[in-house]
Amino acid sequence: MVLAITAAGISKRYQIHHLNRPGYGSFRETLVEGARSLLKGGLSGYRTRLHSDEEFWALKSVTFDVEQGERLGIIGRNGAGKSTLLKLLSRITEPTEGRIEIRGRVSSLLEVGTGFHPELTGRENIFLNGTILGMASREIKRKFDEIVDFAEIEKFLDTPVKRYSSGMYVRLAFSVAAHLEPEILIVDEVLAVGDAQFQRKCLGKMQDVNRREGRTVIFVSHNMTAVTSLCTRCLLLEKGSVRANGDPGEVTSLYYQGGFSGKGPMLVLPPDAKEAGDEVARLRWARLVDSQGKPIDLVRRGEQVGVQMRYDVLEDGHCPVPNIHLFAQGQYVFVSVAPSDSATAKGSYLASMWIPKNFLNEGVYVAGIAASNMNPVRAHFYIPDGIIFSVVDDLNDPDRGDYVRAIPGVIRPKLDWSVMTVED
Structure with missing residues (x-):
């Protein structure tokens, strides 16, 4: 077993600064309170009373391994620590405690705006990202046409990316991340910005680079159908800790049942x-x-x-x-x-x-x-x-077409249809 990622007891702490605003007393009462504080403790004492700090642990004692060639899904409610974990794995920030070992080049697609220089064109950003990954210019040129064709933005290639729509930006960002041959590909929920056809295309590409090229894929999503279809293993985060780690079907079932006091099937x-x-x-x-x-x-x-x-x-x-x-x-x-x-x-x-x-x-x-x-x-x-x-659901269900998002409704019966041509 060859490990691509080792995370051992990682925790991330943030310091939250609060401004303790005075209550709705009169202006005179506020002045009197300030004067009393100055007489008792000096200016620093008054400032201390106006400000306070709070520790917030976004992640706490998270431990897991990712094997080379695995497709790991990371799920959890908003605020569970998913984005923080991806930033640690992408080396955007460092853990407060614990250690992370990563073996191989990492390409990350996190929130929209990460990784591209807004003043540079799409063409220039492709070369910039390849250089950051340690690729030679000839390697980037060899992949250039594939990146542009996949992103479908050829007409806007020499336009600064700050003028791109969010959908165009994500198409190019994903194409760059997937085609520049990283050993580890990390993709956050940003794919929700793209259209349905492109989302299916991205999921297919992640499966392709994993199966044909043996790359490791880390995928974060609220779309449980996409997670169960793509991933070979799943991690459930809850309040900054790992609640479950295992089969995608079983772990996503726990995610769905999160509000039901531990009851199950x-x-x-x-x-x-x-x-x-x-x-x-x-x-x-x-x-x-x-x-x-x-x-x-x-x-x-x-x-x-x-x-x-x-x-x-x-x-x-x-x-x-x-x-x-x-x-x-x-x-x-x-x-x-x-x-x-x-x-x-x-x-x-x-x-x-x-x-x-x-x-x-x-x-x-x-x-x-x-x-x-x-x-x-x-x-x-x-x-x-x-x-x-x-x-x-199964993303390969032909009734879905290119649609990969959740389909609304409490039931979805497969009904008989007939469509025929008529003449006026």
């Missing part, structure tokens, strides 16, 4: 749990399964998925009907109810509800697990957030 209740039910019916467990009935952590949109519940009917003469309530984005997606004569006799039961493939959209879903009498209506147990699971 499996629910097991102790026999005496109050929420497990009443004297008529009690829930043992509920889980998410694939089409073969095997428990899963993550749903792929193009695959059938089932929600199963194991429950006990404790008394004869009742009809506790299993039902599932599905929620997404704060909306009620649907409720599905089993046949009303599902379980009338005392005993243990396994109920399964199947959601067809290509029905759910990408995102996080909450399944409420319930069993109820329908006539009269009576809930024997209902756990509104019994199972939390996430659905990811």
Whole structure:
């Protein structure tokens, strides 16, 4: 195993300066307070009371390795420390604590505006970036046409980049970063600026330089579909620390479930749990399964998925009907109810509800697990957030075309269409 990056216990501290503004007292009160401070502690004492400092740790004790040729995704909510980590890996700033070892040339595409001189033309910036990477002029010239063709800005090549739109800037910046043969390519969320077709083109290029040329790719994005499609491993940052490090599907599932108190695709209740039910019916467990009935952590949109519940009917003469309530984005997606004569006799039961493939959209879903009498209506147990699971999409789905961003909606059924020519 050859390591491209080693990060050992890295932390980054920033000093935040606060100006302690006086309250909404009168002008006279402010003058009196200032005079008292001057008499007691002198001018420096008054200044101290007007200003205060606070330490902020953007990263704390982050440790991970990246193998040569890996495609590592880094995800997390805003403020989790992603951009700070990329700046450390790109050597834009240094860690307060810990060490970083990088083996190979690094090319970074961070926030728009980083790495280019605004007064220089696109042509001049290509050569400038190549020189910074340590490339000889002949190496840059050999790659020059590829860079320009990929960026699609040939007409504006001799225009200062300060006159570029954000989309033009990102196209050129990515093309330079990807084509100048760095051993390590670091790409931040800036690709969100580009159009959908160019985003797909960039993702394809990152896969290409990794698979054909063995380069290491570090990719930061809020687009979980792009992360799961591109990356071979994923790092989840939370409040400056590593919460998870592993399979992209499992880690993105944790990201989606971040606001749900650690619940996930499996629910097991102790026999005496109050929420497990009443004297008529009690829930043992509920889980998410694939089409073969095997428990899963993550749903792929193009695959059938089932929600199963194991429950006990404790008394004869009742009809506790299993039902599932599905929620997404704060909306009620649907409720599905089993046949009303599902379980009338005392005993243990396994109920399964199947959601067809290509029905759910990408995102996080909450399944409420319930069993109820329908006539009269009576809930024997209902756990509104019994199972939390996430659905990811396949960027190679032909229905997407060149679109790589999240598609809106709480469901996305694949419906039958017909389109034909008509004559007036």
